[in-house]
Amino acid sequence: MKISIIVTTYNRPLALDKVLQSISKLSYRNFEVIIADDGSTSDTREIIFSWSSKLSLIHAWQEDLGFRAAAARNLAVSKSSGDYLIFLDGDCLVFPNFLSRHLYLAEKNCLVAGNRLLLNERLTREVEEGIQYPLNWTFWQWCSSRMTGAINRLLPLVFIPGNAWRKFRVKNWKGVRTCNLGMFKSDFLRVNGFDESFVGWGHEDADLAIRLIDQGAMRKDGQFATAVLHLWHKENDRFKEAVNKDRALQGLNS
Numbered sequence: 001m002k003i004s005i006i007v008t009t010y011n012r013p014l015a016l017d018k019v020l021q022s023i024s025k026l027s028y029r030n031f032e033v034i035i036a037d038d039g040s041t042s043d044t045r046e047i048i049f050s051w052s053s054k055l056s057l058i059h060a061w062q063e064d065l066g067f068r069a070a071a072a073r074n075l076a077v078s079k080s081s082g083d084y085l086i087f088l089d090g091d092c093l094v095f096p097n098f099l100s101r102h103l104y105l106a107e108k109n110c111l112v113a114g115n116r117l118l119l120n121e122r123l124t125r126e127v128e129e130g131i132q133y134p135l136n137w138t139f140w141q142w143c144s145s146r147m148t149g150a151i152n153r154l155l156p157l158v159f160i161p162g163n164a165w166r167k168f169r170v171k172n173w174k175g176v177r178t179c180n181l182g183m184f185k186s187d188f189l190r191v192n193g194f195d196e197s198f199v200g201w202g203h204e205d206a207d208l209a210i211r212l213i214d215q216g217a218m219r220k221d222g223q224f225a226t227a228v229l230h231l232w233h234k235e236n237d238r239f240k241e242a243v244n245k246d247r248a249l250q251g252l253n254s
């Protein structure tokens with residue numbers, strides 16, 4: 001099965017470079033990468049071009065008219081050719097088994113909500129500068145980084161096999177994030193993708209989950225299988241968060 005990895009980015013070329021580096025080492029090879037670019041400048045374009053000979057890459061760029069991640073992702077999906085979509089943020093590194101683990105959980109009419117492990121500012125800077133590459137760390141390096149606060153937790157690194165237990169929250173949309181989210185493209189298209197009226201930071205992913213679940217899809221937990229490493233960044237401007245949250249929650253009452 002061909003997988004389309006939708007990577008959302010905006011003017012963070014160093015982080016994107018490391019994300020693409022991690023993607024280049026994936027063990028499952030039948031995939032393409034679509035960069036959902038929300039209006040980045042030429043620095044990002046240069047990073048994408050530098051990887052174009054090593055990865056199957058499509059650059060889906062839209063004009064910078066403010067935070068429009070929903071529209072950027074829809075544009076990327078429209079250019080994709082895979083059967084299965086995995087949404088990933090442009091500051092989230094993946095382990096070599098990331099796709100094989102997602103395939104292990106992939107199921108029609110399900111959204112697989114993965115989780116993440118957060119890196120602090122210092123470690124993020126070292127990763128972006130090529131000083132550290134945590135994806136190759138030993139168990140003891142992970143433990144040491146947890147004790148020093150370089151990472152926020154260790155549990156996401158644990159793998160627990162099985163599928164049935166992952167459906168104990170089938171109607172729970174909370175915590176579904178597009179930094180690590182998988183679903184069949186046919187399910188995504190069935191609800192017409194992201195609602196592009198969401199502008200500014202926040203809750204377009206919750207809205208997608210709510211609409212999918214309303215149409216009969218089930219949430220399937222990808223925790224303890226599909227964790228990503230989330231690089232540190234300053235908090236986005238959240239002036240539209242309340243409005244976006246209200247819009248997303250309207251779907252629960254309709």
